[in-house]
Amino acid sequence: MIYSADIKPDQVEIDHVLPKLRLALSPLLDADRLDCVEIVLAEALTNAVKHAQSSGTPEAIHLTAGREADHVWVEIVDAGNRSPGDLYDDLAAPDELDPMQVDGRGLSLIAALADHVEFEPAEGSNRLRLRFDQGGRA
Template sequence: MSIWWSLHLRRDAASVPLARRLLLGTMETAGVDPDISFDLSVALTEACANAVEHGGGGGAVEGTGAYDVTAYLDGDRCRIEVTDSGPGFPPATVARRRPCLAENGRGLHLIAELADHVRLRNRPGRGGAVLSFDKTLKWRDGALLKVS
């Protein structure tokens, strides 16, 4: 069995806890280990905060525009994607295997530490950035979606 959901959110700081709570509720219901749920919720919070801060096109300010969050729990993996309509990641950031610890980008570094795999890319032609990350799931005893 698998679960997926997608949100279209306004670029506003108030949208970040909504995405985090939906992810935590989904994982709790499915029976995902709380430590894994916590790691993924922190990573999602950072990704959403990045979209809110940097995800607008043409100098847009917070509160204008939107971004999308999609989460997939499939088998023993969780994949999360956050897509915005901003200027995209700088080419040097996309080219690096792991984000650096510069003044900017610490959230990306934290996501890389919490997830098993992180992918940064820009959307050609449409603009915007896509940040996706995944993690192997661990399950509580008696979990509803536990992979045997």
């Protein structure tokens, strides 16, 4: 494992954690891919915090990151209520959304910039696993 953190369900915490995660992954990914990781993780953790808050749980969100042969993975587990299983299905690309909408871009960004998204919802344990290929798409 390259990095792990327990994050209080508070948006402010995300801005403390992400620069540390980026630093931990910096030997493994180029700057462009690190930008993608940071954007994706900001959106995913924001969603996790919102979900934990709306579920009324004070339990921490678990963030872990590691490396396998040709990719980096990052996993987020929140302790909120069970999320819909189709959360990441049939999402429009970010450039297909109405550019004048003020919200609703997060899931599209996650799906577009991660190389693979795996989501396993469960009551009290929604698990999102993201893969970023080394030398992957820009």
